[in-house]
Amino acid sequence: MDLSQILADNAVSRRFEDLSAATVDATTEAMIDSLACAVAGLHAPGIPEARDAFQRWGTSGCAVWGGFGHAPAPFAALLNASAMHALDYDDTDDKVPLHANGIVLPVLLADVEENHPDCDGKEFLTALAVGIDGAMRVGRAGGPKASRGWNYSVISGGIGAVLAVARLRHWDAKTTCDALGHQLAQTSGSLQSIIDGSLAKRFQPAMVVKNVLVATAMAQAGIDGPRNIFDGKAGFINLYQDGKFDREFVSKDMAGCALVDDLSLKPYPACRFTHAPIDLALELHQRGLRMxxxxxxxIRVSGQAVNMVGRKFDCRTANVVDAQFSIAYTAALGLERGVLKIADFSEEAIRDERIGAFAAEKITIEAGESLPFLGMVPVYFEAELVNGSRVDIETTTVCGSPEKRMTENQFRAKLTDCLAYGNSAITTDVLLATVRALKNGAPVKSVNAMLATAGKAAVVETEVALA
Structure with a gap:
């Protein structure tokens, strides 16, 4: 039996009652976080241009979030997912890493709008948990192969999104496997856009979102996909994992979708590999130190952190993606200002010559030979001070992870910053109440209605928002 059959059987049989209260809460809070990130990204570089470019393929179908009209479901979902991922502020599974909600959530919300207008919140949260858990399960079973250039948000996220749609549509396992096969047939995931600092990076997960909706449409039409999706000669395990894959991990304790509980929410609008260094920079700031x-x-970090975010930072030539993927820039910001906000990653902000000079001339980033190559922690700072003294600090945890969750105040501050940056009149309280109501069975159309006008100067009150 191909592993896809096990994943499919599990996905289509899950019920809301199978999820623990902790998993329901984790799924809901991550959804809130992701939607705030999407609102913040509505006007990010590349997103308005994409909206204009895609109009040629139609202006009816599903809502393009923010009050930007409509588009056919695959393209509306692509645009919405691009906004969600644009600022690199969306959730991660730190152990892979991958961004799960950035692919699964836009797919599900588009599918609800197009095909299930009366879907209730419990059904939706079950499907969302199935998808996030599935993406994380596959990602962790294989382990990251970033050294070969694979982007795991793209590779594993598409699998999770197909499983989520299968659960929402109440498919059988055969149709689900066909959709997984179609998804494999069109999956790719190069990290080169990150290496080159290209805006294409923020569209990569979104392209998978479009492809998932195409794959599920073909499967539902009865078009068969590849059968040996994981175990075939050119299947997922051989193609992406070099034949090394923990099959037992995939099938262990599947029923509760509990891997969702282990999702990390980002406190800073930058690549997750910058977060532990930012934590230490903020600690130095709290001790009264400045640039x-x-x-x-x-700064000593893992080899993968050096690859991803350890390059030299030049404020004269850097673009927004370069800044989001720079330990030097983000650590300099944290040290000097004691806070990082979305506005710190605008084209104008990253030209700050004082921050740029410190990042380029005063910071050295090295790979620790004894550190796990793929680890986000531990991270070590050795600060040589002007007065001749030295400060050594380290961290083995990352803020926003299950071991070091954001406080409620930190979470609300992030939501407020996101909504304000997206020029939205949605309040933090309305966002929280609208999404949290899903746990009690509120209709998902309340969320879609809120998002449809999220970028407008005034919010159209939805009857269910505060129900």
Whole structure:
């Protein structure tokens, strides 16, 4: 039996009652976080241009979030997913890493709008948990192969999204496997857009969102897909995992979708590999240190962190993606200002010559030989101060992870910053209440109605928002 059969059987048989209260809460809070990130990204570089470019393929179908009209479901979902991922502020599974909600959530909300207008919140949260858990399960079973250039949000996220749609549509396992096969047939996931600092990076997960809706349409039409999706000669395990894959992990304790509980929500609008260094930079700030006090800052991180976010930062030539993927830039910001906001990653902000000079001349980033190559932690700071003294600090946890959750105040501050940056009149309280009502069975159309006008100067009150 191909592993896809096990995943499909599990996905289509899940019920809301199978989920623990903790998993329901984790699914809901991650959804709130993701939607706030989407509102914040509505006007990010590349997103308005994409909206204009895609109009040629139609202006009816599903809502393009923010009050930007409608588009055929695959393209509306693509645009919505692009906004969600644009600022690199959306959730991660730190152990892979991958962004699960950025693919699963836009697919499900588009499918609800197009095919299930009366879907209730419990059904939706069950499907969402199935999809997130599935993406994380496959990602962790294989382990990241970023050294070969694969983007795991793209590779594993598409599998999770197909499983989520299958659960929402109450498919049988055969149709689900066909859709998984179609998804495999069109999956790719190069990390080159990150390496080159290209805006294409923020569209990669979104392209998978479009492809998932195409794959599920073909499967529902009865078009068969590849059968040996995981175990075939050119299946997922051989193609993406070099034949190394923990099959037992995939099938262990599947019923509760509990991997969702292990999802991390980001406190800072930058690549997750910058977060532990930012935590330490903020600690130095809290101790009263500023850039002027530091003669040299040596930062030791994992080899993968150096690959992803350890490159030299030049404020004269850097673009927004370069800044989002720079330990040097983000650590300099944290040290000097004690806070990182979305506005710190605008084209104008990243030209700050003081921050840029410190990042380029005073910070050295090295791979620790004894550190796990793929680890986000531990991270070590060795700060040589102008006064001749030295400060050494380290961290083995990352803020926003299950071991170090954001406080309620930190979470609300993130939501408020996102909504304000997206020029939205949605309040933090309305966002929280609208999504949390799903746990009690409120209709999902309340969420879609809120998002349809999310970027407008005034919010159209939805009857269910505060129900």
């Amino acid at each position: 002027a006090d530091v003669k040299h800052l040596r």
